Amino acid sequence: MVLNGKPLIYYSLNTASNYAAENEDVDLVLSTDSIEIKNIVREFGFNIDIDYSRPDYLSGDSAGKIDAINDVRKYSESKNNRSYKYIIDLDVTSPLRTIEDIQKAFTLLENDPEAYNIFSVSPANRNPYFNMVEQNESGYFSTCKTGTFFTRQSAPRVYDMNASFYIYRSNFFDDRNKKAITDKSLIYVVPHVCFDLDHPIDFTIMSFLMENNLLDSAI
Numbered sequence: 001m002v003l004n005g006k007p008l009i010y011y012s013l014n015t016a017s018n019y020a021a022e023n024e025d026v027d028l029v030l031s032t033d034s035i036e037i038k039n040i041v042r043e044f045g046f047n048i049d050i051d052y053s054r055p056d057y058l059s060g061d062s063a064g065k066i067d068a069i070n071d072v073r074k075y076s077e078s079k080n081n082r083s084y085k086y087i088i089d090l091d092v093t094s095p096l097r098t099i100e101d102i103q104k105a106f107t108l109l110e111n112d113p114e115a116y117n118i119f120s121v122s123p124a125n126r127n128p129y130f131n132m133v134e135q136n137e138s139g140y141f142s143t144c145k146t147g148t149f150f151t152r153q154s155a156p157r158v159y160d161m162n163a164s165f166y167i168y169r170s171n172f173f174d175d176r177n178k179k180a181i182t183d184k185s186l187i188y189v190v191p192h193v194c195f196d197l198d199h200p201i202d203f204t205i206m207s208f209l210m211e212n213n214l215l216d217s218a219i
Helices: 008-022 035-044 065-080 099-110 170-174 200-211
Strands: 086-090 117-123 133-135 141-143 159-169 185-189
Touching: 008 035, 008 086, 008 099, 065 086, 065 170, 086 099, 086 170, 099 117, 099 159, 099 185, 159 170
Parallel strands: 117 185
Antiparallel strands: 086 159, 117 159, 133 141
8 A cells, every 4th residue: 555655654663763873772673464464574674673573363354463463572572582571553544644753642541650551532523421422222213322411621631542553561561451442541632633544535535634744743
């Protein structure tokens, strides 16, 4: 998939490479089971480990992302003979991030020793207390969460996970968490346009913004 003249994966790898250049003791590893993707990444010339191959049981649509991240963590720790305190996951399908975003989020996580992880979010356009509905036990539809709110502005703030990045402490994996959202998770509210490519229209929108220099941040 080509975005503004470059393969989509380029943007995540470029951010990772620039982040590593500004921070000590950072190892970059590509997690994929695709030879084609490895060949594309090799052509970029980034200083990134492409020897790891995701095993078959972690490569299908039903495979959990957390297990896949933990597997590549163990691989890199063994290969580099070191233990990592933090693991940063940059999702290829959500490239609208900056190094400053990652650094600020990392500081938030560092400053809360009880937190397992932090992930990027954007303010949600819909609110489950006010204008999102689901089917109830009687077969009718009501708001997903209940509350005495008469305007969306008065309802609690909610956020969309935009999948741009996740930062985990090592104990997140040691304690065998299976989902990124835990009872000890933090959020980083991205202060600029940021969304992931879930549908073809998302790709069209992102391409338009990038090709016409309409982004409100430099990636």
